[in-house]
Amino acid sequence: MSYVVLARKYRPRSFAQMVGQEHVVQALTNALTQGRLHHAYLFTGTRGIGKTTVSRILAKSLNCTGPDGRGGITAEPCGVCQACTEIDADRYLDYIEMDAASNGGKDEIKDLIERAAYKPGIGRFKVFMIDEAHQLSKDAFNALLKTLEEPPEYLKFVLATTDPEKVLPTVLSRCLQFNLRPMAPQTVREHLQRVLEAENVPADAGALRLLGRAARGSMRDGLSLTDQAIAYGGGRLQEDVVRTMLGSVDRSHARTLVQALAAHDGAAVLAAVEALRGRGLSAAGTLEEMATLLQQMAVQQAVPGALDEQDPDTEDARTLAPALQHDETQLLYSIVLHGREELGLMSDEYGALTMVLLRFLAFPAAGAGTRPPPAAPREPARAAPLRAPAPPAVAVPLPVAPKTAAPAASVASVASSAPAPAGPAPWDDAPPPPVPRAAEPAAAPLQPASRAAAADRSLGDRWYALVKPLCDDGTLSALARELALQGGLEAIDTSSQPPRWLLRVERETLRNPTLRDKVAAALSGALGHPVALELLAGPPEDTPARRDAAERQRRQAAAEAAIQNDATVRELLSQFKTARIVPGSIKPL
Template identity: 60%
Template sequence: MSYVVLARKYRSRNFEEMVGQDHVVRALTHALEQQRLHHAYLFTGTRGIGKTTVSRILAKCLNCTGTDGTGGITATPCGVCTACREIDADRYIDYTELDAASNRGIDEARDLIERASYKPSVGRFKVFMIDEAHQLTKDAFNALLKTLEEPPEYLKFVLATTDPEKMLPTVLSRCLQFNLRPMAPQTVADHLRDVLGREQIAADDGALRLLSRAARGSMRDALSLTDQAIAYGGGRLEEAAVRAMLGTVDRRHAQRLIESLAARDGRAVLEQAEALRSQGLSAPGTLEEMARLLQHMAVEQAVPGALDAADPDTEAPRLLAPQLAPDETQLLYSMVLQGRAELSLAPDEYAGLVMVLLRFLAFPPAGGAAARPPAAAAPGSAAGPAGTASAPSPSAALQARRVERTSAPVDTPARARAAATDHPRPVPPVAAERATLAVVATSSDDGPPPWMDEAPPWADEAPAAPAPTAARPAVGEGSAAGPAAAVQAAVPAASVHRPVPPAPAPEPSPAAPPAPVAPVASLRRTPLGDRWAELVAALVAGNAIQALVRELAMQAELAAVDPAGEGGEVWRLVVERETLRAPGLADKLQAALRTRLDATLRLEVVAGVPADSPARRDAEAAAERQRQAEQIIHDDPLVQAVLSQFATARIVPGSIRPA
């Protein structure tokens, strides 16, 4: 008798033997027990997870006659009747399996439609199973639509596909869809252990773990790999032999690589990569094992103790988790995943592997700087204890970049005068640092230069004078001594590439007083005005008045409140704008006031100029805040120093806004 492969020999014969698809088994079992049968079923999922197996079991459930030949539709087929045995042997006349990968045209669809018109020959139902249904042509799908939607009562359709996205929506809407899920590695390993026990074949737990991971959720792939491993190992399944057969990288290699990366030991990383090359181990397999190890490390870092202590594969991540910071673990994990896609672009796989690993070393560790190769000391830089050049401070580097951007020749009269001057005029350091930013910022009409978004060099230094409470405005157009003198005074001489002698500054001019604020008409506050302002603020906050009604309340003055009469109190409002005195607006405001005060009152709107309205009060408060902000800027010592050093510097009117 010829050998039957494990995948066919141990195919599930009933729902009780199905592994890893409990959600599908439960739904179909309940439907069969309650006789709630659909006319078309669609099973989706990756290869080798049981789509065809479920279809055959469903066909047996529909046509099983029991051991005595009198059975009906059941969720537990007997397995011994003619229908059950012939369906398992794939020779039942009323069960048709069509491979749509090779029978995908409209002619095959028409043949199915013709056969559907005949009743079952021996069974209770006719079952048409179309495998890889997504490969049917559009014409074939359209030909089947009517029969698929309203088939005869004795006909059931079962469609299986690995790519439901390619199915026509009109087909999907006519089917009861079940998504079969990839199986967990532990589920696959348990089933393999049961199968090998029946076959009386010894197997290591490590070998079963490798096979279950290599199957990637497919039970058929797992059983096929097990067949191959049995032949490779001569009837035994040992971890070393299975690893060699699969080309899987030992976790210890991935562990040593991560340890070297955590220690920022580039030499050790290169030695490990060379060892992988000499042993002929797979570069993609190395990155895959590293990704799996890093994933376990991230779990241990996020939830200590969450890993299964009984699993031997979790010992390494528990030891490595403290060696990398959580953010570094996530960074390395992303690099490893991205690196697998880049290996095919590299000159060879091992060169790509080395670059992926060295990429992580290019990032500085937490609290430190990235390792840099030794280089000759730059001119003007101080040598460290070991003779290596010390890196410039961030402030110095920022200042040097500013000089490079601002020292390019500009054909302006101010620069010509600056270049013709040999004696720079001393500038106070604090004022020069502030003027560097302010004066250069006004040298172009196109807006601030790009480096204006960077942090100023004095951001980390203690202020020389009390800082103002409001925002400091931009200074006016720079003078002849502006950019050159300010930049040369603010930047160290060693970092200036093109020093430009500044022009002599003119005599300091007295600081101009703050620009006058537009006068606001005098406000005469009254007790009725206080009451009205408080009431209007409450109505606005409660969203009780909107649009023009709110504008009427803001622009009105409560001039008088007459005693209560037959219609309640009469409130006289003085409003200047004629459009706001419309009767409809007054009625809406009157209704809002009655609701708010829970009292009966009547509004009387008269023409006039209000002397105390909520809008006038808001305008007065805004004017006072503006005046205080301008006074703060005018009195600021740093602003005074800049104004005294640059003759044409001025505070731009309208540039100050209160905080």
């Protein structure tokens, strides 16, 4: 007797044997039990999740006569009557399956409609099943519409598709639609374990986990891969053998790379990639395993304890979750997920893998992990026009603000010259005094920070005046620029040589020796003598970034006040009762 592949041998023969589609099974079972039968059904979902199987079980339920030949419509087909056995064997005269991928033309549909005119030969209902229905031509759909809407009482239509968006809306409206869901890896794994036990094939838990993930939600794919693994492993499923067959990358490699990236250790990243090259492991598989690990880390960070402690694959995620801040985990996940598309663009996939991973070191997340970023500036939106019922649009020019006036604002093409309030900065009542870039004012040893004396803002003024030009002219760039802008000067110790500058920085990723040395070198060049820069942990109170954000907020508030108080704008609002200023549309000029 010839061998029957597992996907066919273990295809469900009844609703009770269906796995992972309980919502569809329950709805169809209730409809069959209550006799509430629709004339057309549409089953949607990805490949290998049971669309054709549900169609066959439904056909058996409609035509089952029971073991004694006197049964009626049932949600539990007997499996032994003529209808049940012949539908399972794919030779029942009144159950017709048509593949629209190869028979999707108008002529084929016309032939199907002609066959629909005749009553069932041996069954209770004729059931026409059209697979990949989205590939029917437009003419074929139109030819089918009338029969699909008002079929004879003995005719049932079943349509199956992987892409319901390509099915005509007029067809969708005539069908009762069920969406079959991709199955969870655990569901696939548990079913494969039952199948292998029935086949007396030994398998370890690691091999089943790999097959469950590789199935990607398709039970048919999972069974096909299991067939392949049995042949590859000589009748036995072991994790290392299945991993080799699938080309999967061991979790230890993904763990090593995530650890190296979390530590910002570029040398360790390069060494790990070379190790992958030496073993011949897949670069795409590496990124996929990293994405899985990072997804689990993100879950652990957001909801501690949510990961299944019985699953050994989650141990690394629980261990590594504190190594990255929340925003960094999300950034790295996005990088590795999209990086798979770039691997084929280079002849050396390991070189492409290196560039994908080093991208995380070059462009870290802008947020501050579990802590909210300090004084995040509000980015003004583009201006929008005032709207009124009639006329449709209003654009009234106003006097242009003089050069000495407060910042102007605009709403679409309307500009205002109304003066804006001064708005003192939150750290002081007066603007900081300018300090020449190359000059170093005298400083007493260990000057106190603003935390110790709120009135003394000289260190913040000095740091802002010194590093802002270095950032603007490009002397400090990328992460070094971020370190300078996000840091707050705490003290200057002139008693040591070279002078010791203490900078408080909140983000751990910025407290990096390499970045510190770059900023120290820029400061030394600007001041004309060496500077020793030390980084302190903790949130600073006064930073250049906060000052810039406060200034942007002040200008935005002034612009909004100028528009709100402008006489012409107020006249327009009073003239057109439904007119309004669109929130967020005011932008300082």
